[in-house]
Amino acid sequence: MTVVATAFAYATPLLIGFVIDHVIAQKPTDWSQLQQFFLHYGLWLVAISLVCFAIAEGIFSYTRSHLAQRAAEGIVRDIREKLYDHMQHLRCTFHNANETGDLVQRSTSDVETIRRFLAMHVPEIARSCIMVIAVIPIMLSLSGAMTIIATITIPIVFLFTLVFFRKMQKAFKIADEAEASMTTTIQENLTASRVVRAFARKNYEIEKFSQKNATYRDHHYRVICLIAWYWSISDFICLIQIAAVLFFGSLWTVAGHISLGVFVTFVTYETMLLWPVRHMGRILADFGKTTVAAQRIAHVLNETQEQGEYSNIEIPEGDVCFENVSFGYEEGRPALQNISFRVNKGKTVALLGATGAGKSTVVKLLMRLYDCNNGRITIGGVDIKTVQRKALREQIGIVLQNPFLYSKTIYENLLWGNLHASEDNVYKAAETAAIHNTIQNFADGYQTQLGERGVTLSGGQKQRTAIARTLLRETPILIFDDSFSAVDTDTESSILQSLRNKMKATTTLIIAHRLSTVINADWIVFLERGKIVQQGTHKQLMNEPGAYQRIWKMQHNDEVDIIPREHAPPCV
Numbered sequence: 001m002t003v004v005a006t007a008f009a010y011a012t013p014l015l016i017g018f019v020i021d022h023v024i025a026q027k028p029t030d031w032s033q034l035q036q037f038f039l040h041y042g043l044w045l046v047a048i049s050l051v052c053f054a055i056a057e058g059i060f061s062y063t064r065s066h067l068a069q070r071a072a073e074g075i076v077r078d079i080r081e082k083l084y085d086h087m088q089h090l091r092c093t094f095h096n097a098n099e100t101g102d103l104v105q106r107s108t109s110d111v112e113t114i115r116r117f118l119a120m121h122v123p124e125i126a127r128s129c130i131m132v133i134a135v136i137p138i139m140l141s142l143s144g145a146m147t148i149i150a151t152i153t154i155p156i157v158f159l160f161t162l163v164f165f166r167k168m169q170k171a172f173k174i175a176d177e178a179e180a181s182m183t184t185t186i187q188e189n190l191t192a193s194r195v196v197r198a199f200a201r202k203n204y205e206i207e208k209f210s211q212k213n214a215t216y217r218d219h220h221y222r223v224i225c226l227i228a229w230y231w232s233i234s235d236f237i238c239l240i241q242i243a244a245v246l247f248f249g250s251l252w253t254v255a256g257h258i259s260l261g262v263f264v265t266f267v268t269y270e271t272m273l274l275w276p277v278r279h280m281g282r283i284l285a286d287f288g289k290t291t292v293a294a295q296r297i298a299h300v301l302n303e304t305q306e307q308g309e310y311s312n313i314e315i316p317e318g319d320v321c322f323e324n325v326s327f328g329y330e331e332g333r334p335a336l337q338n339i340s341f342r343v344n345k346g347k348t349v350a351l352l353g354a355t356g357a358g359k360s361t362v363v364k365l366l367m368r369l370y371d372c373n374n375g376r377i378t379i380g381g382v383d384i385k386t387v388q389r390k391a392l393r394e395q396i397g398i399v400l401q402n403p404f405l406y407s408k409t410i411y412e413n414l415l416w417g418n419l420h421a422s423e424d425n426v427y428k429a430a431e432t433a434a435i436h437n438t439i440q441n442f443a444d445g446y447q448t449q450l451g452e453r454g455v456t457l458s459g460g461q462k463q464r465t466a467i468a469r470t471l472l473r474e475t476p477i478l479i480f481d482d483s484f485s486a487v488d489t490d491t492e493s494s495i496l497q498s499l500r501n502k503m504k505a506t507t508t509l510i511i512a513h514r515l516s517t518v519i520n521a522d523w524i525v526f527l528e529r530g531k532i533v534q535q536g537t538h539k540q541l542m543n544e545p546g547a548y549q550r551i552w553k554m555q556h557n558d559e560v561d562i563i564p565r566e567h568a569p570p571c572v
């Protein structure tokens, strides 16, 4: 399409030049038949031919743009999908190290920069190359001296453009990073809007955003200034070039070195030739931006995905066993040291310990969000490092410490746990999690629309909804990571009782701070600073001097203190 459109564009000045010299001035020509044809039918036929050329060029140019847009949209959709898919498989360490706002920027704004370049500039690059390659031989055939005058500044513009390109690339990288930082601030602020209000830090946040905004504006302003400088200088050089063609062209036409038709053709070609040259600068400026955007996307795409996805080893149902497991998030700072315990199939083990003791880390290792540095974790005797992560995670249902609910209806949130669950199973899971009655008391019942991250539910309702969602998965291993902290003790024991009755075969790991959550567990593991300091049944640990006994006494007294007033002995 580009080649044909360019051919029609270049035919127009050629025809005009031919008509001036050989139809109006009637100079002899090798194309005498064409000359006779126009002389016979008159100049109106020339006018109609020019209109037809313009229409043909328009049609081919339109089709070219249309196809380019479609191709660009398709490519960019593929990039976006690949990026999104890739991010789903990246390791936790990547997500820990990268800000959400920055990743959103890479997936949207950077991809859009690439789309714009592909849709608008790639066809223009092809068009400009064809124009330059096609017009110079035509010009040379008309007049060698005029061609030199008409092209003398082109190498200067190119050199200048290359220098500018490097500067542009640097400036755009800084501006893009500043924009990503601003996006992160907006995203964090919106996510933490309640915390900001609770701490009355609105002004502080506004000031923080204002600084980021000003930094972005300054860096972006520098990019705009660079572009403005480039455009004015390159336009100035190009205008000198046009002036030179007009000056020498008119001198040589008057002196009779070239014909009037050749002069008119040259003037037209000159503007046509300079247009792609000037445009090339603009393309290079955007190319600078696009390379930065592409590098930022490539940085994510080159990130290694979670390994071990190709194993065929099946996970048998069986005991979960930690054997001398050690792990640290950072070198020299162990989070877990020599952890060994067993959760027999169908039994419940509770993990207890102060905050930061390493309880959630145990779970993260079992889910293979991280791999342990030493020792091994087995399920039914199979080392979990040898099985597919996906297969492993399908065996485990987890209720996270901070459950995340989507801004959808409660029913949709529950179904997210198991997309194929029947309506009956959804209700049963909600009953087991002691949330069914609460949901039914809502005006819209299960169709109640939740706010973002479930903000319209209370902490306890959110936790119970998350428990029901996990129960729907019906996995052989269940993990509750501090999942009853926002639930009152009565509801908690009723949930645990229902779980015990319904899931006799389920192997369960419960992390808790309250002893009431763990006393009925088959085995209790007490962690302190990443090490197991005590383990045994509730009875054993109660009678063993140590941290467990101390906490039991403390919490037991607390629980006596918080007996509702109507049951408390009357004050004297």
Ligand SMILES: Nc1ncnc2c1ncn2[C@@H]1O[C@H](COP(=O)(O)OP(=O)(O)OP(=O)(O)O)[C@@H](O)[C@H]1O
Binding pocket: 096, 329, 330, 335, 353, 354, 355, 356, 357, 358, 359, 360, 361, 362, 401, 482
């Ligand atoms: N992603 C992380 N990167 C670096 N260190 C981490 C990370 N997550 C946890 N830690 C550190 O590892 C240690 C154990 O954390 P972990 O979350 O396992 O504790 P926990 O016992 O579950 O605490 P809590 O009861 O408060 O949830 C802590 O010192 C914590 O600071």
